[in-house]
Amino acid sequence: MATKVILNFLVVSFLIEGGCYANEINESDEIHEKLDVDEGSNLTLKCPGETPLGTVVEWIRESRNEHMTTREDGTLQLINLKRHDSGIYKCDIIDSTSDDQMQKHKKILLEVKSHPPPLVNVTVHPSTILALLRWDVEDNGGYPITHFTAKYRLAHSPPGQPPDPWHPVLPPRIDPSATQIDVYRLEPNSTYQFQVWANNKLGEGEAVILEACTQHDVQEIELGHLLEGAQTFDTRIWVAAVAVVMGTLVVLALGTCYALYSECHIPLRNTGVGTEYNIESGLSRRHTHRMEGTGRELQRYDKYPVEQQHSNQTIQSLTIDKPITPVDRPKVELKS
Structure with a gap:
């Protein structure tokens, strides 16, 4: 009987301690507040809930396990926030007046929204007079992408001339769901620079710049071979050929007119005479x-x-x- 009572006591104690431990874990993992701010802004974090007198507040960034400098009033000031400042900030409330120095943990989830980061997997596939520009989106900076923008220019300008300005790829506002665009009006056998970036609510993202060379125009090369000696060609040959063609057309026209005239003037045949x-x-x-x-x-x-x-x-x-x-x-x- 005594053994059974002892076993029951141990089981109840284990369950109580396990439940308390689970509650501590859940309380530790709970996010008490979530904040969204734009990149470049300043923010002052205040530990959620009440902070009794005689307590000390410490701020720790969980992802880096870094102790932050806390102001005298227990707040944490963040200046000129960047995208990499996003994360979970935990404030520990320590009661310095108690012997056991009981701690309370409060967590704040901070998300810093920024311009779109550079696109990934950007490639250019040039042909003779056009090029296919492709890309993928890895991150939108926290806001939905509104559109894409792409531009191109000649990589090398002729001597003594200023650099070629950037020309916009049409349409100027590429659909946000697109992952490729065709670039027209290029010159064969020329080196071009291409840049493309994403845009969101905050503005333009960082551009990715690539360089590619268009292919040779095979048709122009063949045409050049065909036109060899064109300057020394005798134009009287063309005149003779045109005269032969025109004479043939005149003969055909006259024959057609004679046939029509003959068909319309067939004499009547007298098949019988009576009185x-x-x-x-x-x-x-x-x-x-x-x-x-x-x-x-x-x-x-x-x-x-x-x-x-x-x-x-x-x-x-x-x-x-x-x-x-x-x-x-x-x-x-x-x-x-």
Whole structure:
């Protein structure tokens, strides 16, 4: 029985001590305050909570395990903050009036936001008249990137001339999600300098500068070989060639005009001649000309008076153009 009581006591004691130790660890790891400041600003850190009289405050930067200089009022003053000043600052409150000198730990997380740092993995892939500029973003400085900027210029200027100014790569504000851009209007076989940087709320980041040489223009080299001796070329050869071409075009034009004229003036073929009389109207149909391929026929009428329809006197001639119909023509009887 006594053994069981002792075991229970030890287990309870272990649990209590373990819980207290866990609470101490959680309290030690807890961040009591978080501060965001811009690069170049000044900041005064004050230990969170109350600081009783007779206590001493010490500041330690955890990442460096560095004891910071504390002011008389227990505050820590930071001047001209930089990006590398970001980290956890711990203040220890020591009660100097107590024999056991009990300590309290308070932590402040400080984040210093700055301009974007240099881009990484920046490369240039030149061709003859353009180049492909690529990059990656490792850090944005604490603020989202608003856009990228890239520029280029000739690395070497002709003797006696000032250095070539930087030319902006279009568009001037490259999309923040982009990781590459094409650079146009370059000269073949020329050395260029390229620079690119990121921008955020605070302004421009640090630029990365690279140098690359464009490739030779193969087409221009081949064209130069083709134009060798162009200055001594006889221009009369060109005149003769042009004259031959123009003469050929004139002959073709005349042939085309003759063919069209011949097609539009085909003579009519006479397929039959007949004579019919109409005593009442005094018309005598003398001739009937059928035009092949048109479906029409020309009929000429000679008009006579009724009483003189057998005479040789012609009073009037009439030509009628009408379509051919399958209707049988009426028969006319001649009276003697």
